[in-house]
Amino acid sequence: DGGIxxxxxxxxxxxxxxxxxxxxxxxxxxxxxxxxQDPGQGLRLIYYSQIVNDFQKGxxxxxxxxxxxxxxSFPLTVTSAQKxxxxxxxxASSTAGRADTQYFGPGTRLTVL
Amino acid sequence: xxxxxxNSEALNIQEGKTATLTCNYTNYxxxxxxxxxQDPGRGPVFLxxxxxxxxxxxxxxxxxxxxxTLKQSLFHITASQPADSATYLCALDPLGGxxxxxxxxxxxxxxxx
Numbered sequence: 001d002g003g004i005x006x007x008x009x010x011x012x013x014x015x016x017x018x019x020x021x022x023x024x025x026x027x028x029x030x031x032x033x034x035x036x037q038d039p040g041q042g043l044r045l046i047y048y049s050q051i052v053n054d055f056q057k058g059x060x061x062x063x064x065x066x067x068x069x070x071x072x073s074f075p076l077t078v079t080s081a082q083k084x085x086x087x088x089x090x091x092a093s094s095t096a097g098r099a100d101t102q103y104f105g106p107g108t109r110l111t112v113l
Numbered sequence: 114x115x116x117x118x119x120n121s122e123a124l125n126i127q128e129g130k131t132a133t134l135t136c137n138y139t140n141y142x143x144x145x146x147x148x149x150x151q152d153p154g155r156g157p158v159f160l161x162x163x164x165x166x167x168x169x170x171x172x173x174x175x176x177x178x179x180x181x182t183l184k185q186s187l188f189h190i191t192a193s194q195p196a197d198s199a200t201y202l203c204a205l206d207p208l209g210g211x212x213x214x215x216x217x218x219x220x221x222x223x224x225x226x
Contacts, residue, residue, distance in 0.1 A: 040218065041218055042202065042217055042218040042219060043157070044216075045214075048213060050212070088154075096212065097212065100212055101159040102214060103159070105156050106155060106156055107154070107155065
């Protein structure tokens with residue numbers, strides 16, 4: 001059963017704590033992405049990776065960090081430097097060719113108290 | 114500045130009618146454009162992709178057009194059903210040479226039985 005999973009579905013953290021969101025895919029995709037979605041807003045790209053051990057900043061990378069040690073996994077850390085971390089976070093993957101469609105996970109809703 | 118614009122007002126439509134959504138873009142020269150469906154609290158799901166040299170693409174009750182002169186894509190759902198109620202996102206490739214996507218904010222469709 002191929003797909004992309006994110007865990008947990010809901011996450012609560014205290015202000016000032018770092019938190020890591022999990023993203024795993026078994027689609028054998030080379031490229032992976034992290035987006036943030038706020039109410040009434042479109043998806044904004046945080047980081048993306050087109051190959052293992054390499055990743056690039058997206059449009060809103062400040063306060064976030066990622067790693068890509070394995071093809072299947074692309075965890076996102078929301079650091080205490082992110083000023084407004086409460087949001088819906090979506091992970092996606094695709095093959096590395098241009099014009100390839102993206103497959104999205106179910107999302108993690110992070111609430112910072 | 115670069116913009117992808119979708120109507121922020123929800124489209125309420127009677128069951129059986131055709132829903133038409135618009136995606137306008139400014140200061141982009143996309144080679145292709147994609148449409149996704151997103152249900153509340155879930156990740157987007159890919160629907161259709163249309164390339165710059167294609168005028169129209171169809172998939173079952175869905176039809177997409179792409180006018181690079183007008184910088185506009187239209188998305189049609191024919192014979193709409195209550196199950197079509199969702200938010201529809203358009204996305205395009207903002208940069209040449211990679212597989213990043215830039216998303217519009219989405220347009221909600223509500224199909225009234």
